[in-house]
Amino acid sequence: AARIEDPAQGAVSLERLALRELRPDGVASAAASGFAFRGTQQDPQSASLGRIELEAITLPVENGEFAPQKFRAGRIQVQGAQLRDPTDGVTLALGEAILRDWTPGSVTSLALQGLQLAAPASGYGQLEMSLARLQVTGVDAARTLDAVLGGLQIPDPISGTPQRLSLEGLEASWDGQPVFALGQLLSEGALENGIARG
Numbered sequence: 001a002a003r004i005e006d007p008a009q010g011a012v013s014l015e016r017l018a019l020r021e022l023r024p025d026g027v028a029s030a031a032a033s034g035f036a037f038r039g040t041q042q043d044p045q046s047a048s049l050g051r052i053e054l055e056a057i058t059l060p061v062e063n064g065e066f067a068p069q070k071f072r073a074g075r076i077q078v079q080g081a082q083l084r085d086p087t088d089g090v091t092l093a094l095g096e097a098i099l100r101d102w103t104p105g106s107v108t109s110l111a112l113q114g115l116q117l118a119a120p121a122s123g124y125g126q127l128e129m130s131l132a133r134l135q136v137t138g139v140d141a142a143r144t145l146d147a148v149l150g151g152l153q154i155p156d157p158i159s160g161t162p163q164r165l166s167l168e169g170l171e172a173s174w175d176g177q178p179v180f181a182l183g184q185l186l187s188e189g190a191l192e193n194g195i196a197r198g
Helices: 141-150
Strands: 004-008 012-013 016-023 026-040 046-058 074-084 090-102 108-120 124-141 163-174 176-191 195-198
Touching: 108 141
Parallel strands: none
Antiparallel strands: 004 012, 012 026, 016 026, 026 046, 046 074, 074 090, 090 108, 108 124, 124 163, 163 176, 176 195
16 A cells, blocks of 8 residues: 655555566566546546556567557456546546457457546537447457558458457437437458458
């Protein structure tokens, strides 16, 4: 249990932290729970995090800057995250997010639950959005990102491995008035013997 207070910056607290094999470019595993940040009255930002778990993380830095193409992750799990900025009218909340196998040649999976966002829409009022669930599986996300950043063609799906996208409960409102709702969206496709079907 740790707590740091600075009248000019705010207060930070952390209930628990565990690290294994911490390196300059990553960590073998880490877990933290009960993180909270509260700003000052002049800058009333706040952030909280129920729990985060990391496995086999590589955060490479080249020439003093983060190199996203070389980022690797075995697993990242985030639970109960919230960010509030009353000055700019921004609120972000996330129930849970799990990312697995972000490695070139591996099948990456991503799952989100309970995402909520509220933010001003460039002087046109307040925009609010919520997403109940999102699941993406079967995509070589590391190689795909590398291709996008390098201006190359996105790699073909891994043969025989279905790519699946499932989205549920997407809603948006503008100044309290509903403007968009999508109950469910499901997309699935696979590449077999050089033929893509979905």
